[in-house]
Amino acid sequence: MTLLQWAFDGLLGITLIWLAWRTLASADLFKAIVLFIAFGLLMSLAWVRLNAPDIALAEAAIGAGLTGALLLVALARLNVVAAQTGDIESNTKQISAPEDSARTTAVVGQGVSNKHNLFQYFLVLMLSAVAAGLAYAVLSLPSEAPGLSRDVAENLNVSGVSNPVTAVLLNFRGYDTLLEMAVLLLALLGVWSLNRLPEQYESSPGLVLDMLSRLLVPLLLLVAGYLLWVGSRAPGGAFQAGSVLAAAGVLLLLAGWRPAARFLGWPLRFALIIGLAVFVSVALLMMLPGGQLLQLPPAFAGALILLIETAATLSIGVTLAALFYGSRPRSEQIPPHHTGSGGENE
Amino acid sequence: MLIVLPLIGTLLCFLLPRQVKALGLMTALAIAASAVALLWQLLQQGAMRYSVGGWGAPLGIDLYADGLSLLMLLITATVGLAISIYANAAFKLDKLVHFWPLWLLLWTALNALFLSADLFNLYVSLELLGLSAVALVALAGGSAALGAAMRYLLVSLLGSMLYLLGLALLYHSFASVDIAILAQRMESTPAVWAAMALMTVGLLLKTALFPLHFWLPPAHANAPAAVSALLSALVVKGSFYILLRLWLEVFPLSHAAPGQLLGLLGAAAILWGGVQALRQTRLKMLIAYSTVSQLGYLFIAFPLATTMAWKGAMYLLLSHALAKSAMFLAAGNLLLFGGHDRITQLDRVAQRLPLTLAAFALAGVSIIGLPISGGFIGKWLLLTAAMQSGEWGWAVVMILGSLLAAAYIFKVIGYAFTQAEVTHEACEVSKTMGATAFVLALAAIVLGLIAPWLLALMDIAEPFAMSSAALNAGAAA
Secondary structure (H helix, E strand, O other), rough: OOOHHHHHHHHHHHHHHHHEEEEEEEEOOOHHHHHHHHHHHHHHHHHHHHOHHHHHHHHHHHHHHHHHHHHHHHHHHHHHHHHHHHHHHHHHHHHHHHHHHHHHHHHHHHHHHHHHHHHHHHHHHHHHHHHHHHHHHHHHHOOOOOOOOHHHHHHHHHOOOHHHHHHHHHHOOOHHHHHHHHHHHHHHHHHHHOOOOOOOOOOOHHHHHHHHHHHHHHHHHHHHHHHHOOOOOOOOHHHHHHHHHHHHHHHHHOOOOOOOOOOOOHHHHHHHHHHHHHHHHHHHOOOOOOOOOOOOOOHHHHHHHHHHHHHHHHHHHHHHHHHOOOOOOOOHHHOOOOOOOOOOOO | OOOEEEEHHHHHHOOHHHHHHHHHHHHHHHHHHHHHHHHHHHHHHEEEEEEEOOOOOOOOEEEEEEEEEHHHHHHHHHHHHHHHHHHHOOHHHHHHHHHHHHHHHHHHHHHHHHHHHHHHHHHHHHHHHHHHHHHHHHHOOOHHHHHHHHHHHHHHHHHHHHHHHHHHHHHHOOOOEHHHHHHHHHOHHHHHHHHHHHHHHHHHHOOOOOOOOOOHHHHHHHHHHHHHHHHHHHHHHHHHHHHHHHHHHHHOOOOOHHHHHHHHHHHHHHHHHHHHHHHOOOOHHHHHHHHHHHHHHHHHHHHHHOOOHHHHHHHHHHHHHHHHHHHHHHHHHHHHHHOOOOOHHHHOHHHOOOHHHHHHHHHHHHHHOOOOOHHHHHHHHHHHHHHHHHHHHHHHHHHHHHHHHHHHHHHHHHHHHOOOOOOOOOOOOOOHHHHHHHHHHHHHHHHHOOOOHHHHHHOOOOOOOHHHHHOOOOOOO
């Protein structure tokens, strides 16, 4: 490693820690989110430096991009809700870091603050001890660990793809990915099961946003398709492609576009679950000729993986965009005579 | 397959929200049937190992079923089926369309968790479990439930992160995440100790062992009754199961000190949970603190670490799952009936809801550990194990805990028979809701009668043999 690389890595590491600290200590939520997005982008640089381009792509797209968008839209909604209840300031702007609250307490009463401070010192001490123990454990590890990369490399030729990461995700440990898809669906189910937010209607965007979305959305679709296709050989794949697809969706939603109501019923639900449905069906079909669950025969593995990934990309994209939209769309209404208070009332 | 079935059920329920009642119930029945089928298979051929994708460990993921996982699957199927029936009667359709997909995903997670032999796969199912549990708590709506759900979410995520960090250390050290392979390659290095500490704390956080129980009472008390029953009966047991597997198979148990610490925390949980339960004025809060107390018993097995102690803890776990779900369902009925769950105003429910109160009382018998109930067998095994090891302290704590349990159960039953001054408007409670609670409570009692058969099931592939042989050979009778 050259001196330049050392300097770059050092700077990257220090900046990351500094950004993380600033994010946590920021009293202004908006500022904290922006710092968090910057943190995600630098983090993906760090993954590149660690020779993990797949994770770098995912971190940039999901960690920085979509999570940032989700956080920002959540903050915007919070502001709306707080404005309705009439206390923006106390709810959103002034969420103070622990230090600040300690300082506030100091004004209220010296005795209380002493206790508080003591507890904080105790906490800092404990956390430092834990960190030191962890550091010792990590340093005691052998610096080179082969992991399973040799096993993966040996079996790569029968996995149907030549990108080891895709081989692990979709073939060797496809079962994990199957459950991860369920987690993603679960996130959306969880959000939809909450009460509905005030409806947002179609609005006309400004000229810039309008032009930009017209230009960018086709481009994003193209990039998503490319990432999906290239995933079998080089960094890329369903999760990255799906998040780019979701970015297109988010852009459209931001530009004020709303899908027509007739697509919001079962077509939407179908798009949301098709990834998981195709995955489960393939997994079960492989048992018919006497194989194990999810045992992809080498001859068709490549095609099957592409099939699963295509469906997964669609579902991931739609799910993430739906998460950005927030509550479930209006046409999901159950017939009025069934709606009413829940089963229990406390 | 036990994992794929609930997953398909989820998808169908999501796609066809109008038919959730029938679809969900059919799925529940199918899962229960396949759990019984697995019981049959295991009885025929002993423990089973299954390689998903045909790769086999360490490259792929293995599933593994022995007596321990079988019993967990069976209890999940029993409680799950009863709660499914209860929920269909208790919730209106607009809640059910959300309840069913979430609950079936939770069921997927539980089955996946009990069958997995792979630590990373366990992490994924743990995430699925935690998130679906949080979403179900939030289903109740209202600020108290949402606040509790949010706190539960943060705790759950913190627990998962700690577990994952420990897992990363293990993978780096031994190049595998398969439980059996790790057990062979295990050696005592600082990294292993760090991993053990991290994973144990993470899982304890999710299992809500004292003093990490702070999130449990509000989350369990504010959820809808069917969900509270699920959380107390099954969800906390999921993370306990992983902990048990880790301690029994992965980590070297040559040092007894960590086990002693867990035992002490368990003892503290028994007493603290019991006292807190006695002090509660709300029925659901009382039951939630009772869970904190009962969870403590499970950890008494760690310092004893004999086969008998493990079996006792396992037995308590099973009977607690049945009794506590019955109790929460009964509490849900009382809540619906009177519109409140203040213990002092239970208003002669003995006459007006006899089935529900009978369910509560029977479940109480098992929780206290009175003879012939499942709880009795579990406590008896634990007590005997403690006395055989000559560790009387644990026995005293267990007996004190039972006295506390008796006190808080009889407090509720006592108020149920007295006549309150204000009689208020009562809501109708359907027969199904009373009956499911009663059947569950009855099952907790029956568990005490089929003890020899169940204990034989636990011996399939002898999941408890390894540690006790390593720790104190010959101590177990």
